[in-house]
Amino acid sequence: MKPTLLDLPLQADDKNKRIINRILNTPSLLVGSIMLIILVGLAVLAPFISPYHPSDQNLYAILQPPSSEHWLGTDQLGRDLFTRLIYAARTDLKIMVLAEIIPFCTGVFLGMLAGYYGKWIDTLITLVTDTFIAFPFYLIVIIVAFASGAGQRGLYITFILVGWIVYARVIKGLSASFRKQEWVASAQTLGIPGVKIILRHLLPNVLPQAVVVLMTDMVGLLVAIVTLGYLGIGIAPPTPDWGTMISDGQSFITTAWWLSAVPGLAVVYTGIALSLVGDGLADLWRRK
Amino acid sequence: MKTALRIENLSVHYGKFTALDNVSLELQQHTTLGLVGESGSGKSTLARVIAGLITPDEGQVVLGSQTLGKKRSREQHKMIQMIFQNPDSSLNPKHTIRQILAEALLFHKIVERSGVDKRCKELLARVHIDERSLDRYPHEFSGGQRQRIAIARALSVEPSILIADEPTSALDVSVQLSVLELFNHLKSELNLTLLFISHDLGVINAISDTVAVMRHGKVLEINPKEQFFTHPETSYSRELLAAVTRMPTSNIEGGIS
Numbered sequence: 001m002k003p004t005l006l007d008l009p010l011q012a013d014d015k016n017k018r019i020i021n022r023i024l025n026t027p028s029l030l031v032g033s034i035m036l037i038i039l040v041g042l043a044v045l046a047p048f049i050s051p052y053h054p055s056d057q058n059l060y061a062i063l064q065p066p067s068s069e070h071w072l073g074t075d076q077l078g079r080d081l082f083t084r085l086i087y088a089a090r091t092d093l094k095i096m097v098l099a100e101i102i103p104f105c106t107g108v109f110l111g112m113l114a115g116y117y118g119k120w121i122d123t124l125i126t127l128v129t130d131t132f133i134a135f136p137f138y139l140i141v142i143i144v145a146f147a148s149g150a151g152q153r154g155l156y157i158t159f160i161l162v163g164w165i166v167y168a169r170v171i172k173g174l175s176a177s178f179r180k181q182e183w184v185a186s187a188q189t190l191g192i193p194g195v196k197i198i199l200r201h202l203l204p205n206v207l208p209q210a211v212v213v214l215m216t217d218m219v220g221l222l223v224a225i226v227t228l229g230y231l232g233i234g235i236a237p238p239t240p241d242w243g244t245m246i247s248d249g250q251s252f253i254t255t256a257w258w259l260s261a262v263p264g265l266a267v268v269y270t271g272i273a274l275s276l277v278g279d280g281l282a283d284l285w286r287r288k
Numbered sequence: 289m290k291t292a293l294r295i296e297n298l299s300v301h302y303g304k305f306t307a308l309d310n311v312s313l314e315l316q317q318h319t320t321l322g323l324v325g326e327s328g329s330g331k332s333t334l335a336r337v338i339a340g341l342i343t344p345d346e347g348q349v350v351l352g353s354q355t356l357g358k359k360r361s362r363e364q365h366k367m368i369q370m371i372f373q374n375p376d377s378s379l380n381p382k383h384t385i386r387q388i389l390a391e392a393l394l395f396h397k398i399v400e401r402s403g404v405d406k407r408c409k410e411l412l413a414r415v416h417i418d419e420r421s422l423d424r425y426p427h428e429f430s431g432g433q434r435q436r437i438a439i440a441r442a443l444s445v446e447p448s449i450l451i452a453d454e455p456t457s458a459l460d461v462s463v464q465l466s467v468l469e470l471f472n473h474l475k476s477e478l479n480l481t482l483l484f485i486s487h488d489l490g491v492i493n494a495i496s497d498t499v500a501v502m503r504h505g506k507v508l509e510i511n512p513k514e515q516f517f518t519h520p521e522t523s524y525s526r527e528l529l530a531a532v533t534r535m536p537t538s539n540i541e542g543g544i545s
Contacts, residue, residue, distance in 0.1 A: 182372035183380040186438070189339045190392055190445065191365025200391070204382035 022284055029280020035273035043089040052080040054087040054240045063256045072262050075245075076252060081259065085266055088240035093270075095152060095235075096222050099159040100214060106160075107167025108210050112198045114168065115175025125172070129165045137162070141224055142233065150233045155225060163221070170213050174206050208285040215278030219271045226267050242266055291352075292317040292481045293338065293368075293449055298347035300333055300505075307333040308344070309505040315449065320475060320482040322496030322513070324489060324528065330505040331485045332373075335453045338483070339370040351449070366396045369442035373454040375434035379426035385412070385437055386422040392444045411440040415470060432463035436470060443474070451483045456491055468494055489532050493517060501525050 023029060042049060058078035066073045072081040114125040132140065141158050148154040175198075178184060187197045228234030229243020237244055242263040249259025293315040300308040308330045315321050325331050336342040338349055340360050349356045356364055372378040379388055389408045393399050399407045409419040415436040417429075426434055435455055442450055452471070456464040468491060474480060475495075484495050492499055492513075499516040501509045501524065509521045520526045 182374055182378040185336075185339075185341055185372065186370070186378060186441065187380075187391075188341055189365065189368070189370045190395060191340075191360065191362050192391070192395060201380050201383075205380070 026280045026284050028276045029284060032273050032276025032278075032280055035269065036277060039089060039270060039273060040093065042086045043093055046083070046086040046090055050080065050083040050086065052083040054079065054084045055238050056080070056083075063252060063259075065256070066258065073256065073258055075248065075256075075259055081262060084240045084245060085242075085262060088242045088245060088263065089266065089270075091235060091239055091241050092222060092225055092243075095155055095225055096218055099156050099221060099225075100163065100218055102160050103163025104167060104210070104214055107164030108171050108203075108206065109198075110164065111168040111171025112175045112202050112206060115172040115177075116179050116194065116198050116202060118176065118179075122172070122176075125168060129168050132162060132165050133169075138224070138227070141228065142231070145228055145233045151236050155228065155234060159221060159224075163217070166217055167210060167213060171206050171210055174209055175202050178202055178205055208281065212278050212282045212285075215274045215281065219274045222267060222270055222274075226263075289319070290317045291315070293352075293483075294350040295334070295338070296348050296350065298334070298337060298344045298349070300330075300337060300342060300344050306505050308337070311347070311502075311505070311507050313500055313507055313510055315481060315483055316498070317481050318479045319497040320480075320484055320495055322492035322499045323483060323485045323502060324487060324492050324499060325502035326487060329502040331487075331502055332453055333505075334502070335370060335451045335483065335485055338449075339368055339451055340365060341370075362396065366445045367448045368451065369445060369447040369449075370451040370453060371435070371438050371442050371455045374458050375431040375438065376458070378438045379434055379441075381426055384423050384425055385417075388426075388437065388441055389422075389444055392441055396445045398445055407444070411444050412437075414443065414474070415440045430463070431459050432467055435459065435467055439467075439470065439474070443478070449481045449483065451485070453485045454487070455484075457486065457488065464491070471495055489517075489528065501528065 056079060058074070060078065061070075061074050062076055062078045064070055064074040064078075070080050070082065072085060075081055075084070110125050114122040140162050144158040144161055145154045148157040178201075184197060184201060187201055192200075225234060226241070226243035226246070229241040230247045231243075232247070234243050235241035245263040246260045249256065249261075249263070252259055291314050295311055295313050298308050298311045299306070311330070311334060313321070323331050323334070333342060337344050340356065343358050351364065351367055354364065383391075386405070386408055389411055390404045393404055393407055394401065405422070408422055412419050412421060417433060417436055417440070421429070426437070429437065439455075455471075456467050459467060471482070471484070472495060475482060482495075484492070486492050496513050499509075499511060499513050500507055501516075501522065503524055509516070509525050511521060515521075516525065517529070520529055
């Protein structure tokens, strides 16, 4: 038999270059990533950036407007607002990331289980997710936060309990469509067990979509953390947190509007950054 | 000649629809059985039952002397491999060619981990794919190349029976020819026992020793290729043969011998 030639010439090995080019050609990802890097940089380097401590009070310099000494002014206890803002970013971003890890893993895994196996596993998982969806999200959050006690522990318990739902629903649909693909049938023909097919074959295929959902969900989670802080059942003072900062500044909204506006804008900034990264990643993976 | 695979009274129902209706047939060792029939005749369902992807409602599949139950052993899975119709979806898009081939090799302990690379290259060479392609992803290949990689994966575990479910129907004619050439070459080189499904009688003629005809979930006729093409037994087979479009006589040489 005469040898069959390759139908296409092999391309040069420039994978890394191609990846960098694709990122550079996705403006939303680029802008979102830069915004996030700035935010995370400020949060991580907070003790080196600010000369003040977030709890240091100076009752001789309360409610001062922005100046060269206090870039964003001071609050009602004379604490430097910029320092509290970046220390609050540390608290809120840390909780946002840590509180997403377990729900993300659980939701993605349960979603893949339901989508791949279908039948009673799907019925059971769908029943639980539909039950949670039937209640307004904030009602569940407030009930669980009250029941488990205010503070960070309560926030983690709340999000572990309800955070996985969104992933399970999205990933279930995706996995059910992948289950019909012939590459899954090929793995089944080889005799590879279901759990291995889920982890080795389905996971890399559903992960991009899961990460896009993660970015959107983190925005929701951040808003929930801030809301609980604002309502007084989130992070307890004196730990700086954007929610309590908005709440504390509310009484001075007519005289020192920046006390509430600045942490509010920080939430908006983070939300925009995460959304841009999510959109950018979705764009990037769609174009492949 | 020994029987490699025996299908006994297989029936599969999807609700009220009968996909397979009491199907029985035998596949002899080192021969190719061409399975023809119109769309919806039950060809792919039969292939999937044999490959263990669908559990039949009635009947059994006997491989050599072993009856294959609902739950197959690793060794039984290894013995029957399948190549699917659509080259666009038969390879995991997130796995490199190395991962695709290595998974089969390691799962069935065909080679040690240290020998995987060498074996992968041999498999690619067997299906005429450049061995430097190991770190590439399926989307970097054409349909014909992907189908050849799927063939390499199926062959990697050294199965005793290979099922090819319309492996050329999604390919254009020139690529079809190269894949069929490859099948013919592998048949003689590896002494394969092959169940080849197609609705294209030209393809069946090029590759089969025996032809089985299916319609409405039933096997209507099983005969040696020569007899099927010259003296078809049933009126449906005659209709199928009559429906083949004829080319004008040409003196261009080539095709599959």
